[in-house]
Amino acid sequence: MADTALATHRSRLLETRCQTCSLSSLCLPLALELDDIDRFDAIVRRRAPLKKGEALVRQHAPFSNVFAVRSGSLKQVSSESGGDDQLTNFYLPSELVGLDGIDEERYPGNIIALETTTVCEIPFDRLDALSERIPGLRTQLFRSMSKEIRDDRQMLRLLSRKTADERLASFLSSLSARFRRRGYSAYSFRLSMSRADIGNYLGLAVETVSRILGRFQEQQLVAVSGREVNILDLEALEALSEGEVHG
């Protein structure tokens, strides 16, 4: 009995250690030595899964942790006075959440689970301290932030120059690439976000999202059924997303 409990306990610990985590090659400790991974592991806190719709952090709450997504997905929504929300990001497994709160020491948006989602909680002050002793960790942190800036700049381009069709095509091919990178199918996946979320993120009305998805289907680019997506012609989508005309 005690043996079984212990075994269960140990296996639970094991499955929640960075070294055995399937995301280790994508996540923050990706470049670390074994010893360093252990040190990093020691400051990480595992959390109970979030249910769909639950908030991981609330806008304006004091900043103290960053989070790495283990499974599921989240959205970040910033509300301004006037009730118009802006969805600024979707987060998938291995991605780091909360880095935009460092500066003002508050989280700049609500982070909401789109489905059942588990995250690792990483106290930022300890991460910062550890990054002093582990240069590789510091590098990785700088890289994550730098990448986030670059991604946002891509998004600026999307919002300022792309047509509605190009935006949807970008969105789908980018999701496809992100899933592929994580070992999932690049051609067949389920959207965890609503059409309204997609529209909000892409700067389009829900109706436009719906219409264009319909059109893509007619054009045999994708097969969409509710939130289930099958990509039929990834190349064409990618071309479209870069503004190349299609026949």
Place this chain on the structure above:
Amino acid sequence: MADTALATHRSRLLETRCQTCSLSSLCLPLALELDDIDRFDAIVRRRAPLKKGEALVRQHAPFSNVFAVRSGSLKQVSSESGGDDQLTNFYLPSELVGLDGIDEERYPGNIIALETTTVCEIPFDRLDALSERIPGLRTQLFRSMSKEIRDDRQMLRLLSRKTADERLASFLSSLSARFRRRGYSAYSFRLSMSRADIGNYLGLAVETVSRILGRFQEQQLVAVSGREVNILDLEALEALSEGEVHG
């Protein structure tokens, strides 16, 4: 003779040291002890001024330095295949340029001087190493990057939700605030960027920028003459930029 040369040399050194720099309260070493400022100072390289239109860095060039603007201003322009450029940022004195190149080890855009501009060049590997020994410097670096992410998210909101009028109003009041923070007039300044640059940045056609600036003038919000701007009603501009209707 030798004395004079030495004196000149020393004074030139003095005027280009962080401790005597008028931007020290806004720039990277803002929170450091005197000793640490000296250590930071030692890795900073001063550069000959850039002339208007000159490139500080070219897109895709290998990343090695970040830069702090000392005087003047710059724009960042990313070109994608297909010749459509996206202007992603304007940089004013004390701001840090190049942080978005860390991740890919290439600069993601051309950085072009909008007028005669001087910058401090900071080798990133040395900055990184120094940030190991000076926690306050590391904190400041994280903050700068975090702020850049937050600013970009604000920009996403602007591009995805704001009307052309709101965008221009945001642009002007944001510039006003940035000048004020740097000790310049918040009400009277000269735009170093062209209407085309503004339009590109805000996701608008040049013609729209011109028309709306004209309308703002009719409405007595600003007085614009070429690139010279006088803000007549900052409150109204700020209200407008948040989408509040105006009479």
Place this chain on the structure above:
DNA sequence: CGAGTTATTGACAATGCTCAAAGTACGTGG
């Protein structure tokens, strides 16, 4: 199974873009 949310579809309107042309500022060289 039914209430509420989410998605689709249609008709119409508006904001901002494109194209075109003229006017103005700028800077370079004579």
Place this chain on the structure above:
DNA sequence: CCACGTACTTTGAGCATTGTCAATAACTCG
């Protein structure tokens, strides 16, 4: 210092893309 060429800015007219409003259809989950 002025003249000229170039680049930048303004203004007008028509139009396209996408948003808004409205109604219906399809899920989702107690």
